[in-house]
Amino acid sequence: MEYLFMSLQSHSKKTRWQDYLKSGNRIFIGSNAAVPNALIDDLITNSAQLHDIEAVHILTLSENKWAKPEHQDLFKVNAFFIGGNNVREAVAEGRADYTPCFISEIPTLFKENILPLDAALIMVSPPDEYGYCSLGVSVDIISSAVKAAKYVIAQVNHKMPRTNGHSFVHINQIHAWIEVDQQLPELPAPVMDRVSEQIGQYTSMLIENGATIQIGIGKIPSAVLHYLANHKDLGVHSEMITDGILDLMLSGVINNRRKTFHKGKTVVSFCLGTQRLYDFVDGNPHVEFYPSEHINSPVNVAKNDNMVSINSAIEVDLTGQVVSDSIGYQFYSGIGGQVDFIRGAWLSKGGKPIIALPSTTKDGKISRIVAHITEGGGVVTSRGHVGYIVTEYGIASLIGKSIRERALELIRIAHPKFRKQLLEDVRKHYWVPTYQDNSPTSVPELGAIELKKFTFDKLEYTLRPLSPADERKLQEFFYSHNKETLIMRYNHYARQMTRESSCKLVSVDQHKDLALCFTQRNALGEEIHAVGRYYYIESNNCAEVAFVIRETKRGKGMAKALLNEMIRIAKIRKLNKLIACVRRDNAPMLKVFESAGFIRTYSEELDEINLAVDLSDAQETKTSEKKENT
Structure with missing residues (x-):
């Protein structure tokens, strides 16, 4: 073994890699940005007597010359990860193999001699004063290959960074080497779309x-x-x-x-x-x-x-x-x-x-x-x-x-x-029942990602469209209500929400009607805390609004935020007005509507109050002029 002391330049003799490789060997090639290309080039140039060398590796950011058709007599490629030039083509054409394996378990293949390595071809930094070279930008499975291989053949590259951690290889682990500098391959940041x-x-x-x-x-x-x-x-x-x-x-x-x-x-x-x-x-x-x-x-x-x-x-x-x-x-x-x-x-x-x-x-x-x-x-x-x-x-x-x-x-x-x-x-496979009759529709008025973040009482919530996948969550939301809430929302003591009825409520054509909810993620998944919706009335180009808030979340601003968002979307959709029907004894809900500009209108029912807000351009102009005069 050639023992490298203080400096590579101090050696008059370098052990040749040819002394350690022979036909039929299995070699490992360094990974990612640490491919020893000069070493590979030298091997190809001086390989007249070598054949059928199995080359194993993961992703290699390189020209990957060993995978080219003209070198198939010299190399038989076995990739744990397919990528880069020539390798994918070689696998697709049957000139190379792909061995699926979890990255965490590839070292075991080497260590347990399931895939014994005759040699590991790697790239390292020059040794420090203590004789340690660094594997630099790629430690990954190179480290296990160095430990398991019979021989380690290195390309010493002065442009290889010295990285910290468990990245070091002592010079007494290296059997042969060449000293060639090469620029590490770069990957510029991709352009986002x-x-x-x-x-x-x-x-x-x-x-x-x-x-x-x-x-x-x-x-x-x-x-x-x-x-x-x-x-x-x-x-x-x-x-x-x-x-x-x-x-x-x-x-x-x-x-x-x-x-x-x-x-x-x-x-x-x-x-x-x-x-x-x-x-x-x-x-x-x-x-x-x-x-x-x-x-x-x-x-x-x-x-x-x-x-x-x-x-x-x-x-x-x-x-x-x-x-x-x-x-x-x-x-x-x-x-x-x-x-x-x-x-x-x-x-x-x-x-x-x-x-x-x-x-x-x-x-x-x-x-x-x-x-x-x-x-x-x-x-x-x-x-x-x-x-x-x-x-x-x-x-x-x-x-x-x-x-x-x-x-x-x-x-x-x-x-x-x-x-x-x-x-x-x-x-066709009965995974979804027939009463689930609508596929999800979008609410582009919410923005590109169709959701918004809100903070109430120092906790974060998500405002998003209700969707068919919320069927069970809506059921859970319904059964969280007390008797008073159910009477206020449905005007009677609703005791049951079946799977079918919940499904209908979440199967909303959001392009016509609107159904939004406030949710919060926890260890158990996502939980609905508020639902607001409007039903479009085509004859008058208006919509009727209703919403309900979980009892423990009331008084925090969710109702106001839901109503403001529905008003904003209704305006974008050019609706003439929004209307609502609220029980006369539901003072908190009346306050929310009236704070948002809803005005009480005539109602034939003594225990209910009708409200409406005009969204037309003429009304908005009139309101703006009134504010200016004030």
Whole structure:
């Protein structure tokens, strides 16, 4: 073994890698931004006597020359994760293999000699004064490959950052080396579009202050990080970090103060981004790199309270099954760390496992929320693992939901043009009853993400449209009322709300009528605290308003906020007026209406009072002039 002491330059002789490789070997190739390209080039150039070398690796940000057709006699590629140039094509054409495995368990394949490694080809920084080289920007499964391989062959790169954590390899572990500098590959921040921005907004709403996050790379992760700019005290325990994480650390949003595992540190297994990110992690004591078996271990992930895992998918079926490594029969990427972190978030106290994806393919022609998985597609994350699915149309909470409820939740966040067909498809399997006759409709007047955040009595609530998936929640809301509330709302003591009647109340054509609710998320899911609706009367171009508030939430401003929002939407829709009918003894409700400008009108019923507010342009002009004169 060539023993590297204080400096590589001090050696007059370098052991040749050719002394350690032979035909039929299995080699490991360094990951992500740490591919030893110069070493690979040298191997290809001097490989006249070598054949059938099995090359195993995960994602490699490289030209991936070993996967080119002209080198198929030299290399047999076996990818744990498919991506980058040439590898996906090689797998699709049958020249390369794909081995599905959780990232956290790949090290076991090496350690237990299930896939014994003859050599690990890696990239490292130069050794320090103590003889330690750093694996730099990618520790991930490289660390386990170094420990398990018979021989370690390194490309020493002076441009490789020295990262902290468990990222070091001593020179006595390296058997052969070449010293070639190369610029690390960069991934510029993706340009966000409207869809990814909306998904980012929705996802950020699921992340509480003080949470610890795991997130990947791409448009959606970038959008999520963008919308976390006003959060506080976030932590990071993630397979990877990008420039977006860097920005949040510099702004103080990510400070890791409230983490319960590796407190005070951002912990990762690799990073991908621009040179700015690579410079940021170089010697940074606040960012520590650990092997995948540590970072991706679901048990370790779960040691972080309020762990939020954010991953993506190719398609999700209406039961919650997630396909993320294949498009039909074509393998596209890999299992990666998705299940590791989804499971870890589930086990975490207050954790949230999230799958975020666009509702359609790029051209908008194919729904990614599907009635059944595309033939050949494989489930990576099971329906039992999923917590939340997010698209640009909202958040579907699947926690504790039946198949019927899941289907309705997911149809609600599918693209509107596919909702009717999805509903028809699930009916074929009796998942959704026939009395559920409406697919969800949108309320664009609420804004791009169709919900708003309100704070009442220092607690945060969400204002959003009522949807068919709320059938059970509305039932629970109904049965939370006392006798007095039921009499005030329905003008008689209503004792029952059947599944069928609840279903009719949540199956609203929101383009014509309007039904909004205030909800709050807790450990048990989402709870309705207030419902406001109006019913459109076409003959007079007006609507009748009604709402009800949970007894424990009254007097906090919910009724006023609901009514103001309904008035605002009615004006946008050019309604002439809104009317209401209130029991004479319901003084609080009368006060809410009259404070909003409703005026009492004639009523034939002695125990009821009719009210109305004029929304016409003429009335608004008259009101404005009156205010000015006053």
